[in-house]
Amino acid sequence: FDGATWSAAGDLGGDGAVFVGAIAVTGDGYCVGGNFDAIAGVAAGGAACWDGVAWTALGDQLPGTLRALAQGPDGTWYAGGSLFFDDGSNDVPQMIAYLDGDGAWQPLGGGLRGWFECPGEVDAIHVDGDDVVVAGTFTAAPPDLQLTGLARWRASDGWHAVASTRGVHQEPTFCGAGVRALLAADDDLIVGGRFASAGDVAAANVARIAADEAVTPLPSPRPTRGVTGADGPLVGAIGAGADGLVATGPLAIAGLGGDVPAARLDADGWHALAIDPAIVLREVIDVAIRPDGTYAIATQRGLWVGPLDALQPVPGTDLVTGVLATAGADLIVATNRRDVDRGEVLRWDGATLTSLGAFDDTVAELAWDGDAVLVAGDFHDVDGVAVDGFARYRDGAWSDPGFGAPFARPTALFRVATCDRGVVVGTLGDAAGVPVPLRFHDASGWHDLDGGRVHAAVDLAITDGALYVDERAPGRSAIAAWRFGP
Numbered sequence: 001f002d003g004a005t006w007s008a009a010g011d012l013g014g015d016g017a018v019f020v021g022a023i024a025v026t027g028d029g030y031c032v033g034g035n036f037d038a039i040a041g042v043a044a045g046g047a048a049c050w051d052g053v054a055w056t057a058l059g060d061q062l063p064g065t066l067r068a069l070a071q072g073p074d075g076t077w078y079a080g081g082s083l084f085f086d087d088g089s090n091d092v093p094q095m096i097a098y099l100d101g102d103g104a105w106q107p108l109g110g111g112l113r114g115w116f117e118c119p120g121e122v123d124a125i126h127v128d129g130d131d132v133v134v135a136g137t138f139t140a141a142p143p144d145l146q147l148t149g150l151a152r153w154r155a156s157d158g159w160h161a162v163a164s165t166r167g168v169h170q171e172p173t174f175c176g177a178g179v180r181a182l183l184a185a186d187d188d189l190i191v192g193g194r195f196a197s198a199g200d201v202a203a204a205n206v207a208r209i210a211a212d213e214a215v216t217p218l219p220s221p222r223p224t225r226g227v228t229g230a231d232g233p234l235v236g237a238i239g240a241g242a243d244g245l246v247a248t249g250p251l252a253i254a255g256l257g258g259d260v261p262a263a264r265l266d267a268d269g270w271h272a273l274a275i276d277p278a279i280v281l282r283e284v285i286d287v288a289i290r291p292d293g294t295y296a297i298a299t300q301r302g303l304w305v306g307p308l309d310a311l312q313p314v315p316g317t318d319l320v321t322g323v324l325a326t327a328g329a330d331l332i333v334a335t336n337r338r339d340v341d342r343g344e345v346l347r348w349d350g351a352t353l354t355s356l357g358a359f360d361d362t363v364a365e366l367a368w369d370g371d372a373v374l375v376a377g378d379f380h381d382v383d384g385v386a387v388d389g390f391a392r393y394r395d396g397a398w399s400d401p402g403f404g405a406p407f408a409r410p411t412a413l414f415r416v417a418t419c420d421r422g423v424v425v426g427t428l429g430d431a432a433g434v435p436v437p438l439r440f441h442d443a444s445g446w447h448d449l450d451g452g453r454v455h456a457a458v459d460l461a462i463t464d465g466a467l468y469v470d471e472r473a474p475g476r477s478a479i480a481a482w483r484f485g486p
Contacts, residue, residue, distance in 0.1 A: 010040030010055055021081065022069040026051075031058055033066035033079055047079060059099045068136075070125040078132055079105065080122025095122040096134055096153075108132065109153050110142035124182035126189065130154060133162060135191060137178035149178030149193060150209075162209060168195035187211040190218070237298070238470045238479060240463035241289030247470070247479060248275065248284045248297075262308065276311040279304060286365075286459065288325040296331050298323040303333055303348070316353050317346075322366035324373065332356070332373055334363040345375055345393065357382045357391070357398055367416040369423070374401065376416045376425065406439040406446050417460035417467060424449065424467055426457025438469070438482070449482065 001007075012018040013036060020034040031049040032039070039048045045061030047069065058077060068080035077099040085094050085107045094111020114120030114137065122136035132153040139148050141159035150162035161167050168179055168191070179193040189209045191198065198207040203217035210216070238247045244266035251260040253270045261281060262273040275281070279297060286298035290305075297304040297311060298320035304311040314333075321343075322334035333346045333353070343363030345356045359379040367374045372394035375382075382391045387400040406414065406425045414425045422442035435455050437448040449467075458477070459470035467482040 009050065010042075012036040013038030013041075021065065021067040022079075024069040024071055026071065028052055031069060031071075031077075033058075033062070033069040033081070035065045037061075047077075059103050059105050062097070062105055065121075068122050068125045068134075070127050070132075072127040072132070073129065078108065078125050078127065080125050080134060080136065082119070082121040083107075083111075085111065095120065095136060095138055096125075109159055112136070112138040112151060112159075113140040113142075114138050120178070123178075123180045126182050126184050128184070130156075133182065133189065135179035135182040135193070137180075149195060150191065150198075162189070162213065168193065168198045168203075168207075237284045237287045237459045238461045238468055239287030239289055239459075240461040240468070241293075243289075243293075245461060245463055245468055245479075246273070246287055246289060246295075248279075248281055248287060250281055274309040276304070276306075276309055279311060285320065286322050288323045288331065290325040290329075290331075291327065292329075296323045296325060298333070303331075303335075305331070305348075314348060314353070321362075321364055324366045324368065332366055334366050334375065334377075336362050343377055343379065345373070356393060359391075364414060365416045367418045367423070369401070369418055374416065374418060374423070376414055403441055404446070406441065407436075415457050415460045417462045419462045419467075424460060424462070426454060426460055426469065438467075454480070 018036045020032045022033040024031045026049065029050040029052050031047065033047040036044065036046060038044060040055045042048065042055045042057065044057040046066050047058035047062060048055050049058050062079060062083060063085055064081055064083040066079050066081040070078050072078065080096045083094055083097055094107040096108045096112055097105040098108045100106050112122065120137040120139065122134055124135040126133040134151045134153065135149060137149065140146055141151055145159050147161040147167040149168040152160045152162050177194050179191045181192040183190040188211065191209060192206045194205060197203055198209065198215045201215040201217060203215060206218040208216040208218055238245060244264050246262065246264050248262045249260055251263055253260050253263055256270060256272050260272045261275040263270045264273055279299065283300040284297060285300065288296040290296060294306055295308045300319055302317040303314040303320045303323060305314060306312045317333065317335055319336045320333055321336060324332040326332065329350050331348045333348055334343060335346060336343045342361065343359040345363065347354045347356055359377065360381040361377065361379040363375055363377040363379065365376045369392060372392045375391045376389060378389065380386065380388060382398045385398045389405050390401050390403045392399050392401045407427055414427045417424045422440055424438060424440050426438045427436055435453040437453050438457060440447050440449045454469055454471040456472045457469050458472050461468045465483060469480045469482065471478055471480050
């Protein structure tokens with residue numbers, strides 16, 4: 001960017017998802033790191049530098065994906081991410097490396113460690129004189145130092161925790177807890193991420209750490225009206241009804257506490273709801289509110305119906321990925337068989353399940369499309385009718401709505417919401433962990449929704465002119481709102 005115009009700096013090359021995860025400015029240009037093996041035709045093993053004239057590789061091949069890059073005052077380069085060096089075990093990433101005098105990347109101080117189910121990564125690096133401050137989702141450093149999210153390396157005496165002996169802390173611990181962003185401000189460090197305390201000081205996700213390691217909590221940004229997943233994962237599902245938006249949890253909601261099983265959002269804010277304890281909250285996929293005020297809950301183990309605090313299972317349902325309430329008492333249900341990748345759409349009249357259509361692959365979501373049912377998924381055929389990821393059911397017959405694929409294949413299953421403007425879809429995730437746009441379909445085709453980029457749109461709902469997104473990102477989940485223009 002020259003102050004007025006953007007221009008391409010160099011195409012990336014490599015197998016699978018290629019991306020830049022870090023940028024560091026140098027005296028005569030900049031260096032980038034990520035997941036690539038070439039840039040502008042120049043071979044580069046995950047890191048490269050631009051000197052204003054040409055690209056050159058920065059060191060040899062990095063063994064993994066790079067997400068942080070920094071240069072020390074002596075010219076030494078440091079790289080962080082999910083990096084695996086062959087140390088004989090190779091079961092967890094070492095996460096942090098430096099570039100030696102021979103142009104080879106080496107683990108810094110033996111590297112950092114996560115735990116078995118959550119190997120972790122380094123997301124930010126700050127070099128302060130002879131100290132290297134590292135932030136990420138690690139939990140330990142050699143030889144046997146327990147710390148979380150923040151660490152300081154000194155060549156003279158190895159690894160140390162930052163902010164007392166604990167680093168940052170989240171209870172209960174979950175994958176993704178730690179520090180994701182690091183900023184030097186005078187002699188202080190400002191850290192942001194997913195944590196409940198820094199050192200022994202309560203701090204919700206943002207804190208300032210002074211040179212003497214005294215911690216000051218800073219105001220934490222909140223998602224829409226202050227609702228997040230309570231203990232790591234996750235906001236389960238969202239649905240819109242006549243009385244507002246309903247979300248299942250477990251939820252942490254400002255003013256209501258940190259273990260709310262379900263809640264309703266209206267003009268006055270969030271209100272806690274009780275949910276049947278037989279429901280495993282983390283298995284909830286979709287929510288529908290029926291005209292009589294009762295609920296239909298789609299879960300990984302079947303469909304449940306009734307008052308929210310006294311739900312009953314519907315026999316004959318297994319993995320239910322979507323549910324729609326009709327104007328009457330019937331429900332439209334999307335279900336998938338676990339033994340084969342095939343989906344089916346059913347009608348439940350309160351007593352009997354009737355098949356409306358069998359698909360050649362998985363069914364992800366249901367939505368109303370005017371007076372028809374719109375189905376989305378990875379399928380190409382329903383009851384012998386050729387379709388392409390979308391199918392419309394009206395008056396007892398299936399048809400292809402002609403939307404085409406909203407995302408380049410292959411991609412994860414997508415979630416769908418409809419309104420009088422058209423159809424909104426969001427993918428369940430990008431393989432590289434990079435936020436992807438929500439997409440909107442109208443009479444002119446598919447478009448990116450301006451400003452609507454999320455890691456994974458787990459559920460969508462539209463009510464009162466607003467699109468609500470149940471978004472999941474590494475280590476967090478939240479409900480975000482996007483309002484349509486005039």
